[in-house]
Amino acid sequence: MFKPQLFFYIPTIVLTVVLGLIVFLNNPKKLTNRIFLLFSIGIFGWLVAQFVADIVGNIELSLAFIRVTVAVSIYIGFTFVALIDALAKEDKPNKKLWLYSGLGFMLLLPVAFLPTTVESVTQKNWGVEATYGDTYAVFLLYSISIFLFTLYLAFFRKNQQSSRARTQILFVYMGIAITLLVNIFGNFILLPFGLPQQFGVAMSVAAVLFIVGFTGYAILKHRLFNIRAVVARSLAYVFSIGAFAFLYAFLAFGLAQGVFLKNILTTELSREIFNVVLAVLLAFTFPTIRRFFEKITDRVFYRDRYDPQQLVSDIGRVLASEILLEQLSSKVLAIIDAQMRLATSNIVVMGEDGIFYQTHADKIQQLYHAPELAKFNKGTTIVDELTDIGKREILERHNVRAVFPLRTKESFVGYLLLGEKQSGDIFSTQDVQTLQIISDELAIAINNARSYQEIQRFNETLREKVRLATAELRHANVELKELDKAKDEFISMASHQLRTPLTAVRGYTSMVMEGDFGKVSKEQKETLKQSFDAATRMTRLVDDLLNVSRIQSGKFKIERAEVDLNKVLPEEVSMLATAAEMKHVDITLHKPKSPVPVLQIDEGKTRQCLMNMMDNAIYYSSTATSGGKVDVYLEADADWVSFKVKDNGIGVPKAEQAKLFQKFYRAPNAQKTRPDGTGLGLFLVGRVTKDQGGEIIFESEEGKGSTFGFKLPVKAAGEDLSAAAKSEVAVK
Amino acid sequence: MEGDTQKAAVPAANEKADVVVVEDDPFISRMYQVKLAKAGYHIAMGVNGREAVALITQHQPRLALVDINMPEMTGIEAVNQLKNDGYDFSRTKIVFLTNSNNPNDIEKAKSMGADYLIKADQTPRGVLELIRQKLGEVSS
Numbered sequence: 001m002f003k004p005q006l007f008f009y010i011p012t013i014v015l016t017v018v019l020g021l022i023v024f025l026n027n028p029k030k031l032t033n034r035i036f037l038l039f040s041i042g043i044f045g046w047l048v049a050q051f052v053a054d055i056v057g058n059i060e061l062s063l064a065f066i067r068v069t070v071a072v073s074i075y076i077g078f079t080f081v082a083l084i085d086a087l088a089k090e091d092k093p094n095k096k097l098w099l100y101s102g103l104g105f106m107l108l109l110p111v112a113f114l115p116t117t118v119e120s121v122t123q124k125n126w127g128v129e130a131t132y133g134d135t136y137a138v139f140l141l142y143s144i145s146i147f148l149f150t151l152y153l154a155f156f157r158k159n160q161q162s163s164r165a166r167t168q169i170l171f172v173y174m175g176i177a178i179t180l181l182v183n184i185f186g187n188f189i190l191l192p193f194g195l196p197q198q199f200g201v202a203m204s205v206a207a208v209l210f211i212v213g214f215t216g217y218a219i220l221k222h223r224l225f226n227i228r229a230v231v232a233r234s235l236a237y238v239f240s241i242g243a244f245a246f247l248y249a250f251l252a253f254g255l256a257q258g259v260f261l262k263n264i265l266t267t268e269l270s271r272e273i274f275n276v277v278l279a280v281l282l283a284f285t286f287p288t289i290r291r292f293f294e295k296i297t298d299r300v301f302y303r304d305r306y307d308p309q310q311l312v313s314d315i316g317r318v319l320a321s322e323i324l325l326e327q328l329s330s331k332v333l334a335i336i337d338a339q340m341r342l343a344t345s346n347i348v349v350m351g352e353d354g355i356f357y358q359t360h361a362d363k364i365q366q367l368y369h370a371p372e373l374a375k376f377n378k379g380t381t382i383v384d385e386l387t388d389i390g391k392r393e394i395l396e397r398h399n400v401r402a403v404f405p406l407r408t409k410e411s412f413v414g415y416l417l418l419g420e421k422q423s424g425d426i427f428s429t430q431d432v433q434t435l436q437i438i439s440d441e442l443a444i445a446i447n448n449a450r451s452y453q454e455i456q457r458f459n460e461t462l463r464e465k466v467r468l469a470t471a472e473l474r475h476a477n478v479e480l481k482e483l484d485k486a487k488d489e490f491i492s493m494a495s496h497q498l499r500t501p502l503t504a505v506r507g508y509t510s511m512v513m514e515g516d517f518g519k520v521s522k523e524q525k526e527t528l529k530q531s532f533d534a535a536t537r538m539t540r541l542v543d544d545l546l547n548v549s550r551i552q553s554g555k556f557k558i559e560r561a562e563v564d565l566n567k568v569l570p571e572e573v574s575m576l577a578t579a580a581e582m583k584h585v586d587i588t589l590h591k592p593k594s595p596v597p598v599l600q601i602d603e604g605k606t607r608q609c610l611m612n613m614m615d616n617a618i619y620y621s622s623t624a625t626s627g628g629k630v631d632v633y634l635e636a637d638a639d640w641v642s643f644k645v646k647d648n649g650i651g652v653p654k655a656e657q658a659k660l661f662q663k664f665y666r667a668p669n670a671q672k673t674r675p676d677g678t679g680l681g682l683f684l685v686g687r688v689t690k691d692q693g694g695e696i697i698f699e700s701e702e703g704k705g706s707t708f709g710f711k712l713p714v715k716a717a718g719e720d721l722s723a724a725a726k727s728e729v730a731v732k
Numbered sequence: 733m734e735g736d737t738q739k740a741a742v743p744a745a746n747e748k749a750d751v752v753v754v755e756d757d758p759f760i761s762r763m764y765q766v767k768l769a770k771a772g773y774h775i776a777m778g779v780n781g782r783e784a785v786a787l788i789t790q791h792q793p794r795l796a797l798v799d800i801n802m803p804e805m806t807g808i809e810a811v812n813q814l815k816n817d818g819y820d821f822s823r824t825k826i827v828f829l830t831n832s833n834n835p836n837d838i839e840k841a842k843s844m845g846a847d848y849l850i851k852a853d854q855t856p857r858g859v860l861e862l863i864r865q866k867l868g869e870v871s872s
Contacts, residue, residue, distance in 0.1 A: 499831045503851045504759035510855035511763070516770055539852050604850075 009051045012205055015212045016043045023219075031093065032086040039083050042076035043208055050201065054127035062128040063121045070139065071112035073183075077146040078105040080176050084150045087169045088157065097153075111138055129197040140188045147180050165385075168224045175214025182207035239293040240286070247289075248282055306339040308434040314339070315438050319445040325349065328449050329359045332442060336418070340431065344399055344419030348373060349446055350412060356450060368398065373415055376403040380436060384426045402427050404435055406443035413443045413450070488555065495546045499539060506535040526582065533579050540615075543608060544680040548663070551687060558602045558691045565641060566595040568603065569634055572610045576618060585618045585628030596636035597714050605688045612681035613645045613708045619674050621649035621705065636714070644697055644709035652700040661686035661696065669702070685710065749776035751863065752796040754784035754810070755829060756803060760851065764797060767856035768863070781805025785813050792823050794867055797859070799829040800837050800848075808840050821845070825866050 020040025027033050046069050053065035081101045086093045111117060116133035154173045186200040218224035314335050322328035329347040337345050346368070349357040354370045372394050381403040386392045395403065399419045406413040416439055421427070427435075512520065513528040520528065550556040573589045580587040614632060621628035626648070633644040652660060656667040664679040671677070689696055689710040700706035750773045755761035761777055768775050776787045780802045788796050788810075798807035805813070807828055814821075826846035830837050841848040849862055864870045 499852045500757050500760065503831065504757070504763060506852075507760065507763045507767075507856045510857060511767060514857055516767065516856075 012208050013047045035083045035086050039079040046072040066130045074108045084153045143184045168218045171214045171218035175211040178210040179207040240290040311339045325449040325453050341422045346417040349414040377405045404439040408443050408447050413447050491549050498542050502539050560600045562598050563601045563603045564598045580618045583622035587630040589632045592634050596641045601692050609685045609688050617645045617647035621647040624648050640711040642711035646707045648705040651702040653702045749774045749791040752776045752787045752793045754778035755799045781810035784810040795825045
């Protein structure tokens with residue numbers, strides 16, 4: 001008794017069971033998957049009940065099973081509501097809704113078994129035909145309300161769901177709803193109008209294929225339940241086993257029974273041996289067959305397949321070889337684009353204050369904005385899984401489908417922004433995992449490149465700043481030089497202006513004193529002498545000031561010329577003779593036994609030094625109770641000419657000696673003896689001596705006296721002694 | 733007697749002067765004038781380089797005291813002018829006066845074969861002694 005609808009039943013039952021189990025086993029903890037299993041069990045139950053009713057051959061039993069199919073339909077309706085709700089709410093279903101529809105299911109269940117629902121069945125040659133009663137209309141209402149209610153749940157309720165979830169629901173809903181509509185249409189409209197019931201049943205069974213088909217499509221294309229890989233592998237196995245079975249059957253029966261081997265395999269034993277050999281042979285060929293089908297299914301399911309390891313290592317090579325941000329970014333993106341087949345991709349690098357760099361900044365019209373991007377810095381964002389409409393809108397505006405924040409252990413670096421895959425596929429778990437590995441490495445590389453670039457930029461800024469500062473300094477230098485020139489001119493002019501009247505004062509005073517304008521008394525002469533000395537001193541102060549100012553401005557220069565101290569020193573001593581006389585200081589010049597060599601030194605400045613030291617000696621020994629005594633020595637040995645002034649004055653306290661040659665420094669006892677000293681004299685002596693390559697001679701004991709002086713090298717550095725000797729002759 | 737000498741120091745227009753003093757500062761030029769006149773020299777006075785050229789050319793003195801820093805024409809320029817004019821210096825010794833020991837001036841003075849003295853360091857007596865020495869009237 002061949003029944004054509006068996007062709008529908010068997011594959012439909014198998015597919016339903018396999019699908020339900022795969023979904024459930026793939027993630028048994030997920031509510032949606034569990035409900036899908038319950039739903040599949042419902043479909044399975046209905047099919048089995050219908051199948052059994054058709055083939056059982058007993059009218060009583062057939063009636064009972066037909067009633068079961070009605071009851072199971074109610075159950076299927078309930079699980080359909082639960083499935084759509086769970087999908088729409090992304091695994092967080094509405095419990096109240098379940099409670100109410102569960103109650104409805106319980107209430108309706110007894111109705112299925114009322115005699116007025118399915119009144120009787122009659123055995124036909126294709127199966128059983130049911131006669132429905134009045135209460136069967138309840139199921140029409142039930143079916144319609146389930147259809148409408150799920151429609152509302154899936155699409156009209158306010159659902160926080162991703163576009164991916166919406167697409168998934170759409171397919172699942174369409175599969176089930178079409179099945180439902182086919183059932184409503186067939187059972188309640190066509191049958192009453194005379195469609196043979198056998199077609200109605202066949203339609204109902206076949207309609208289940210819509211559920212399997214649409215759900216399957218959602219699984220494969222839209223990653224419903226995340227079981228694409230499982231489905232692909234299962235299909236590969238199904239095909240492999242199918243092909244294997246076919247091959248085995250062909251060889252075992254076709255060959256064995258066929259003409260070719262019929263005469264050889266005559267005995268039972270030989271047939272056994274043949275089968276064993278065949279089995280071994282096939283056992284070895286199975287992996288090959290499986291691989292063949294895997295390849296084919298892979299090609300069908302994973303057209304955009306790439307090798308993640310290859311991708312990671314390709315990118316690793318770029319990361320290791322590039323240091324410039326622009327090259328690094330564009331090369332990495334080129335590899336990702338090519339291997340993952342992306343429409344667009346970008347890298348945005350953040351700096352301390354906003355976006356530091358973004359790829360294609362010149363090409364993309366919609367540039368990224370730091371505050372917008374900041375919303376995605378927490379973790380990987382896949383647009384299809386995003387429920388936040390605001391965030392989705394931002395990414396869709398930029399055609400971004402996935403955002404990978406780039407961060408190192410220490411800092412946040414930026415974003416890897418990927419566009420749509422050219423295939424339209426969404427990013428798989430494998431994609432995301434691979435890209436996360438890449439992101440981590442990319443973050444470190446970009447961080448380095450950014451630091452490098454920052455250093456480069458910093459260098460540039462620094463160079464620019466240095467350039468500006470140099471220009472400013474140059475300008476300031478010009479101004480300073482002008483000012484300095486003006487100052488020098490002023491000092492030179494001031495000293496000239498001061499010296500001229502002083503020359504006149506000294507000159508006239510000396511003339512009066514010397515009797516050029518009539519006889520002067522001794523008393524008058526002494527007074528005039530004091531006036532003369534004061535003016536002389538003032539001249540020297542002006543010179544000291546002039547020299548100190550020159551030292552300050554770096555204009556102080558030793559102008560070397562031949563100087564014969566044998567001649568110069570007595571002149572200086574004689575100029576001080578009157579001053580010494582008036583202070584009752586006995587000044588004695590101890591001339592050398594033979595004249596000292598002529599030196600290449602600065603005459604004016606050396607004269608000033610001699611004068612300063614002797615003047616000091618006269619001043620500070622004038623208070624000596626036994627009368628001041630100053631001895632001036634000029635001596636020479638092979639290398640040095642030395643000048644010394646020994647006095648019996650106040651001396652310099654030990655503690656003050658170190659500071660004595662400092663500018664403006666004056667020892668306390670000196671200040672007391674001579675309040676009007678400037679503290680410049682010894683400073684100048686020190687400087688002039690040093691600049692002429694000489695050394696200061698100084699020793700002192702407080703209260704007993706001091707010896708001041710200097711020694712100058714006979715041969716000035718780098719100069720020929722004979723030249724100095726010749727010039728001595730020339731002067732004479 | 734000293735008053736008479738002072739008057740006699742200013743030579744008449746046609747009289748030849750022994751010494752020409754060219755100095756822009758009136759106090760100083762007057763001072764040298766008095767001192768030199770008292771010592772018996774005939775003196776002609778000028779206040780700038782141009783007058784120096786004119787006076788030296790006119791009087792051909794035995795000695796000229798010429799200040800370096802003067803308005804209009806400096807002492808050095810004046811002597812250069814005389815050289816260019818072909819003045820015969822064998823008759824006249826030039827002593828430059830300077831108020832600052834500016835090495836440049838000293839160098840220039842020496843290179844022109846002239847002597848120099850720093851006014852601030854010298855009293856009129858010192859100047860007089862230098863002149864006498866230059867004119868060979870006393871041995872150094």
